[in-house]
Amino acid sequence: MKKILVIEDEPAMRANLRDILELEHFQPLLAVNGTEGIAAAQRELPDLILCDVLMPEQDGHEVLAALRADPATARIPFIFLTAKGEHNDVRAGMNLGADDYLVKPIRVQDLLEAMAARLERATQQTGFNANFSSAVPLQQLGLSVREAEILLWVAQGKSNLEVGIILGISAATVKKHLEHIYEKLGVEGRNNATLCALEKLSGQK
Numbered sequence: 001m002k003k004i005l006v007i008e009d010e011p012a013m014r015a016n017l018r019d020i021l022e023l024e025h026f027q028p029l030l031a032v033n034g035t036e037g038i039a040a041a042q043r044e045l046p047d048l049i050l051c052d053v054l055m056p057e058q059d060g061h062e063v064l065a066a067l068r069a070d071p072a073t074a075r076i077p078f079i080f081l082t083a084k085g086e087h088n089d090v091r092a093g094m095n096l097g098a099d100d101y102l103v104k105p106i107r108v109q110d111l112l113e114a115m116a117a118r119l120e121r122a123t124q125q126t127g128f129n130a131n132f133s134s135a136v137p138l139q140q141l142g143l144s145v146r147e148a149e150i151l152l153w154v155a156q157g158k159s160n161l162e163v164g165i166i167l168g169i170s171a172a173t174v175k176k177h178l179e180h181i182y183e184k185l186g187v188e189g190r191n192n193a194t195l196c197a198l199e200k201l202s203g204q205k
Helices: 011-023 034-044 060-068 087-096 108-125 145-154 160-167 171-185 190-201
Strands: 003-007 027-031 048-052 078-082 100-103
Touching: 003 011, 003 034, 011 027, 011 108, 027 034, 034 048, 034 060, 048 060, 048 108, 060 078, 060 087, 078 108, 087 100, 087 160, 100 108, 108 190, 145 160, 145 171, 145 190, 160 171, 171 190
Parallel strands: 003 027, 003 048, 048 078, 078 100
Antiparallel strands: none
């Protein structure tokens, strides 16, 4: 049973997420603020974290920064749940290393699909010790600076829209760059391109 840490200061929302997770056969772990959330993540090492942004003591961005700085928790999939949906807020969260960003009110199906995608991505990255701090190694695959930046984010599970928000370009432009990336790498799609990236970022290639 996979452990899901919920960091949420609103009691009703926290209880609702707990019920959803239990119905889907996850083991929910609950924290009422950012400080408790960091401690719980470091203690329990959950399979995935759902975290509100606006909270007392330490907000979601501070929680994420702390967990990404700790090698023990750095690779745990992290999804923001928030009422803030402006592009600047999304970009800030993504640049800190968030894996997804869901805006309240959240549809149960959207939440479960996002969780499934991030858990699957974490499984795919198992066995790789990829360093996502720089896109420079990916240029050695014959990619331009922009293409390497895009592949770096794609390898971390970001969608075309999310990559576009992070880099300040349109999703259509990201898609066009990906077509060139696939051609240069000699692969047919996103998963194979990600595998190439993970190998390079892990020093395996």
